[in-house]
Amino acid sequence: MQNDGSHPFVIDRLTDSPGVLRCEGHRGSAPNVRFRASLPTGRVPALSQSFPGEGGPGADMSLETIARLAGVSRSTVSRVVNDDPRVRPAVRERVRAVISDQDYHPNAAARSLASRKTRIIGLLIPGAVSFVFSDPYFPTLIQGITDACNAADLHVMLMMDPSDDPATIDRLYRRVIRGRHIDGLVIGTSMIDDPLVARMRDDRFPTVVIGRRPDEPMLSSVDIDNREAARLTVEHLIDHGHRRIGLIGGPRVVIAAQNRFDGYHDALAAAGIVADPDLVLDSDFTQSGGSAAMRHLLGAPGGPPSAVFVASDTMAAGAFTTLAEAGARVPDDIALVGFDGLERHLQTHPTLSTLAQPITGLARAAVEMLRRRIDAPEAPPVHHLLPTFLWRRGSCGCSGPAPPGSVWHPTGTVIAADVQGDPRSHAEKGGEPVHDHPALVAPV
Amino acid sequence: MQNDGSHPFVIDRLTDSPGVLRCEGHRGSAPNVRFRASLPTGRVPALSQSFPGEGGPGADMSLETIARLAGVSRSTVSRVVNDDPRVRPAVRERVRAVISDQDYHPNAAARSLASRKTRIIGLLIPGAVSFVFSDPYFPTLIQGITDACNAADLHVMLMMDPSDDPATIDRLYRRVIRGRHIDGLVIGTSMIDDPLVARMRDDRFPTVVIGRRPDEPMLSSVDIDNREAARLTVEHLIDHGHRRIGLIGGPRVVIAAQNRFDGYHDALAAAGIVADPDLVLDSDFTQSGGSAAMRHLLGAPGGPPSAVFVASDTMAAGAFTTLAEAGARVPDDIALVGFDGLERHLQTHPTLSTLAQPITGLARAAVEMLRRRIDAPEAPPVHHLLPTFLWRRGSCGCSGPAPPGSVWHPTGTVIAADVQGDPRSHAEKGGEPVHDHPALVAPV
DNA sequence: TTGTACGCGTTATCAT
DNA sequence: ATGATAACGCGTACAA
Numbered sequence: 001m002q003n004d005g006s007h008p009f010v011i012d013r014l015t016d017s018p019g020v021l022r023c024e025g026h027r028g029s030a031p032n033v034r035f036r037a038s039l040p041t042g043r044v045p046a047l048s049q050s051f052p053g054e055g056g057p058g059a060d061m062s063l064e065t066i067a068r069l070a071g072v073s074r075s076t077v078s079r080v081v082n083d084d085p086r087v088r089p090a091v092r093e094r095v096r097a098v099i100s101d102q103d104y105h106p107n108a109a110a111r112s113l114a115s116r117k118t119r120i121i122g123l124l125i126p127g128a129v130s131f132v133f134s135d136p137y138f139p140t141l142i143q144g145i146t147d148a149c150n151a152a153d154l155h156v157m158l159m160m161d162p163s164d165d166p167a168t169i170d171r172l173y174r175r176v177i178r179g180r181h182i183d184g185l186v187i188g189t190s191m192i193d194d195p196l197v198a199r200m201r202d203d204r205f206p207t208v209v210i211g212r213r214p215d216e217p218m219l220s221s222v223d224i225d226n227r228e229a230a231r232l233t234v235e236h237l238i239d240h241g242h243r244r245i246g247l248i249g250g251p252r253v254v255i256a257a258q259n260r261f262d263g264y265h266d267a268l269a270a271a272g273i274v275a276d277p278d279l280v281l282d283s284d285f286t287q288s289g290g291s292a293a294m295r296h297l298l299g300a301p302g303g304p305p306s307a308v309f310v311a312s313d314t315m316a317a318g319a320f321t322t323l324a325e326a327g328a329r330v331p332d333d334i335a336l337v338g339f340d341g342l343e344r345h346l347q348t349h350p351t352l353s354t355l356a357q358p359i360t361g362l363a364r365a366a367v368e369m370l371r372r373r374i375d376a377p378e379a380p381p382v383h384h385l386l387p388t389f390l391w392r393r394g395s396c397g398c399s400g401p402a403p404p405g406s407v408w409h410p411t412g413t414v415i416a417a418d419v420q421g422d423p424r425s426h427a428e429k430g431g432e433p434v435h436d437h438p439a440l441v442a443p444v
Numbered sequence: 445m446q447n448d449g450s451h452p453f454v455i456d457r458l459t460d461s462p463g464v465l466r467c468e469g470h471r472g473s474a475p476n477v478r479f480r481a482s483l484p485t486g487r488v489p490a491l492s493q494s495f496p497g498e499g500g501p502g503a504d505m506s507l508e509t510i511a512r513l514a515g516v517s518r519s520t521v522s523r524v525v526n527d528d529p530r531v532r533p534a535v536r537e538r539v540r541a542v543i544s545d546q547d548y549h550p551n552a553a554a555r556s557l558a559s560r561k562t563r564i565i566g567l568l569i570p571g572a573v574s575f576v577f578s579d580p581y582f583p584t585l586i587q588g589i590t591d592a593c594n595a596a597d598l599h600v601m602l603m604m605d606p607s608d609d610p611a612t613i614d615r616l617y618r619r620v621i622r623g624r625h626i627d628g629l630v631i632g633t634s635m636i637d638d639p640l641v642a643r644m645r646d647d648r649f650p651t652v653v654i655g656r657r658p659d660e661p662m663l664s665s666v667d668i669d670n671r672e673a674a675r676l677t678v679e680h681l682i683d684h685g686h687r688r689i690g691l692i693g694g695p696r697v698v699i700a701a702q703n704r705f706d707g708y709h710d711a712l713a714a715a716g717i718v719a720d721p722d723l724v725l726d727s728d729f730t731q732s733g734g735s736a737a738m739r740h741l742l743g744a745p746g747g748p749p750s751a752v753f754v755a756s757d758t759m760a761a762g763a764f765t766t767l768a769e770a771g772a773r774v775p776d777d778i779a780l781v782g783f784d785g786l787e788r789h790l791q792t793h794p795t796l797s798t799l800a801q802p803i804t805g806l807a808r809a810a811v812e813m814l815r816r817r818i819d820a821p822e823a824p825p826v827h828h829l830l831p832t833f834l835w836r837r838g839s840c841g842c843s844g845p846a847p848p849g850s851v852w853h854p855t856g857t858v859i860a861a862d863v864q865g866d867p868r869s870h871a872e873k874g875g876e877p878v879h880d881h882p883a884l885v886a887p888v
Numbered sequence: 889t890t891g892t893a894c895g896c897g898t899t900a901t902c903a904t
Numbered sequence: 905a906t907g908a909t910a911a912c913g914c915g916t917a918c919a920a
Contacts, residue, residue, distance in 0.1 A: 062912095062913055062914085063913065063914060063915095064913080064914095072890075072891085073890065073891045073892080074891090074892095074913090074914080074915095075890070075891060075892080075915085075916080076889090076890060076891080078914065078915060078916085079889095079890090079915095081914095082915080086889060086890085087889070087890085088889060088890090091889085091890085103618075103622070105618060105619060105622035105623045106623060106913080106914070107557070107623060107624050107912085107913050107914070108556075108562075108623040108624055108625040109553050109554075109555075109556035109557040109562065109624065109912080109913080109914095110553075110557050110896090110912070110913030110914045110915090111553075111623075111913080111914060111915080112552075112553035112556075112896095112914095113551070113553040113554050113557050113895095113896050113897065113898085113912085113913080113914070113915090114895080114896055114913075114914045114915040114916080115896090115914080115915060115916095116896075116915095118552075118553065120601070123602070133583050133587055138583060139577050139582060139583055142602070142604075143577055143604060146602060146603070146604040147604070147606060150604075150606055150612060150616060155601055155603075155620065155625065156601065156602045156603075157564070157599055157600065157601055157602075158567070158586070158590060158600045158601075158602040159590070159599075159600075160586075160587060160590040160591070160594075162591060162594055168594060172594060174547075174549060175549060176599065178547070178549035179549045179550060179551060179552040179555075180551050180552055180553065181552040181599065321792070321793065324768065324793075325793055348765070349765065349768075349769055506896095506897055506898085507897065507898065507899095508897080516906075516907085517906065517907045517908075518897090518898085518899095518907085518908090519899090519900090519906070519907055519908080519909095520905085520906060520907075522898070522899065522900090523905095523906090525898095526899085530905060530906085531905065531906080532905060532906090535905085535906085550897080550898070551896085551897050551898070553896085553897080553898090554896070554897030554898040554899085554912090555897080555898055555899075556898090556912095557896085557897080557898070557899090557912050557913065557914090558897080558898040558899035558900075558911080558912055559898075559899055559900090559912090560899095560912080889920105890919105890920080891918100891919085891920075892917105892918085892919075892920090893916100893917095893918085893919095894915105894916090894917090894918100895914105895915090895916090895917105896912105896913105896914090896915090897912105898911105898912085899910105899911085899912085900909100900910085900911080900912100901908105901909085901910080901911095902907100902908085902909080902910095903906100903907085903908080903909095904905100904906080904907080904908095
């Protein structure tokens with residue numbers, strides 16, 4: 001069981017500090033022989049030489065080359081490349097043949113310089129959530145964004161806030177935005193007091209935020225109705241007969257977390273239930289945070305709750321393990337409902353009931369909205385809400401494990417297109433759902 | 445419990461098909477009033493107008509403008525921007541003042557066009573693993589890459605293979621690579637028969653692959669010694685007294701999975717144990733895959749194993765749930781060791797013993813190696829191995845839950861720098877660890 | 889339908 | 905140390 005002595009080298013320390021990856025250790029058979037390994041990761045002073053293309057096709061190709069080979073002018077080649085109809089079919093074919101033959105691809109930088117478009121959009125993951133970046137929500141979102149961009153012939157520049165260094169953030173994004181590196185920006189999640197948001201608005205830079213920001217009506221946004229969704233979810237627990245219902249929420253700086261918090265209170269208030277403050281916990285969207293919060297709830301002064309609304313599936317997974325340890329049965333002793341609808345958590349026993357949000361849909365919508373915003377920067381901003389579904393399964397008490405092919409249960413959450421530029425949420429405006437936005441809702 | 449009728453609109457169907465996000469439903473209070481919502485996500489015919497800058501500072505700024513305002517030539521401004529030492533401090537300060545005053549930022553496209561460098565690197569997640577993209581391994585890797593790029597003043601273009609459409613892959617990456625969109629490429633994981641890898645080699649495009657590819661010695665690579673690490677892990681189980689040891693492996697198309705498979709067999713062979721084929725399962729690196737595999741193992745013809753090496757922590761988490769259902773105690777009935785060392789899985793009970801790999805270190809190393817490769821394209825490729833640690837905790841039988849601050853146990857896995865260009869793994873060359881690479885290992 | 893000529897904003901090479 | 909000037913590769917009015 002003592003591996004240390006049986007192998008030639010033993011690492012005593014691994015330091016993964018900024019600028020250098022460093023290891024220290026000793027020789028297993030001779031402890032006095034020490035060694036140190038380091039891999040610098042700092043900044044290079046300057047770039048030296050350029051990458052030389054190979055000698056064959058594809059090297060040093062330009063419109064000029066293709067034009068010569070095809071016996072036409074640069075303009076004609078350019079038109080062919082850009083699918084300009086004003087080119088005779090015969091010529092087009094000839095040029096295409098040469099292009100394909102030479103494996104020519106237009107230079108992105110030259111294109112951007114001339115067209116003032118990069119066909120790159122930025123995807124920003126705010127720094128304050130980067131510690132929870134491994135929550136499956138973000139990978140799913142990212143995959144959705146990249147898929148949508150693939151379909152739209154766009155590229156994605158991924159930017160993650162280094163939350164530990166505000167100066168870097170500033171420098172980085174000004175470079176990217178002001179340097180015209182990207183045509184538009186998707187902000188992956190909405191946080192209060194996000195300094196970048198205000199700047200994007202001031203810069204009038206094409207931006208779509210995922211998650212509504214009533215404070216920033218001039219930035220397009222796409223979201224689900226977190227508050228209403230949370231209300232429905234808690235209402236469902238109330239319908240199950242629960243009166244003592246806990247909340248494991250996310251950090252309030254995440255606007256969605258605040259909305260879910262509000263929805264929780266809406267539901268209780270509507271049912272005439274007085275919320276027990278000891279049952280309302282702000283956690284951090286991590287699995288361990290969910291575990292810890294559930295431990296707190298089990299030891300609540302007024303006794304544990306009979307049901308808990310957990311504001312993310314990842315936290316719900318943590319809550320599950322705590323309950324398993326404590327020997328509490330789900331849903332008999334404590335019922336549970338999560339939020340997100342992540343496939344990853346369908347494996348719990350009993351299966352996790354959860355309010356499912358269309359993450360891929362949010363991603364697609366964000367990309368589509370951004371494209372329009374880039375094409376028509378002066379058009380008013382747009383705010384969209386996508387539908388959600390309360391997925392009733394085992395942990396809320398509805399039924400046993402759902403069969404693999406089970407269908408989402410509609411909850412009645414509404415697709416609403418806010419009045420353009422109106423920063424107030426749909427609920428705040430107090431009326432019927434707005435469903436006459438041509439792009440979103442059309443009567444059958 | 446019937447929410448459907450109590451809300452104004454009910455979504456009957458949500459179709460998230462390519463090209464359009466579509467919803468259908470009816471009015472809750474009037475089932476005959478139906479509506480349909482759709483959000484097109486297709487391709488735009490062409491871009492129309494450019495993004496207009498605002499009127500104040502930052503609009504239409506160029507070297508020329510700054511030069512005029514500072515009373516110098518474009519060249520001087522360019523030198524200041526690029527930290528060229530050949531400029532008088534006084535002038536430099538004056539120019540800097542104007543730049544800062546005008547909030548000027550150089551245009552990325554123009555820069556790239558003139559310098560033939562984009563300062564963007566591509567990060568490719570192969571399509572065959574995209575279904576397992578939400579495994580925390582990838583988010584962690586991505587975060588490491590972006591952090592390293594931030595530090596090096598580089599940007600990241602994220603590319604995810606749409607595995608369902610080979611034609612798109614081809615078109616996309618040729619555009620990106622041949623269009624000179626990026627200076628270099630990091631391939632996030634090594635798969636056998638990855639067509640892109642061969643092309644990168646043929647194009648002599650600066651590329652670093654994470655995960656060794658003995659078949660592609662001309663591409664730089666960074667990896668851990670998966671085979672040796674797996675061998676050590678299984679050896680550890682053997683040291684615990686286990687003889688009937690199962691393997692839940694990853695898909696063999698992932699080279700690392702094959703390596704871990706080999707290491708498993710190495711350990712058994714070294715101990716004179718004949719492997720029971722019924723205990724060796726290829727799974728898919730997902731949690732549900734781990735669950736299913738463990739169910740298979742419990743029903744193995746020769747009886748369940750007394751210990752299982754699970755080739756990823758995520759699968760181990762799945763295995764855990766299966767064991768919990770079956771009422772099997774860990775590690776008393778069945779011992780478990782995972783692979784990856786992901787923080788997310790530290791919450792199991794008992795705590796998961798796991799072979800931890802330095803994911804962030806792999807990311808940093810990849811970026812650093814790629815930078816060098818970009819700077820010196822003609823230098824020979826480099827192959828690095830990073831150290832790993834067997835984190836002995838509860839599930840292997842070593843001890844109870846580790847305290848929060850517990851330190852990684854070194855395993856003696858070696859930092860090795862392969863001889864340049866030598867495709868054979870360190871183990872294959874059969875010798876002592878190579879520890880004299882100047883950049884990696886220096887005696888203390 | 890096709891070609892000419894200019895501009896995009898920067899870097900790099902010469903001069904001075 | 906600084907300034908003029910020529911690329912860089914492409915898009916696009918405008919002319920033909």
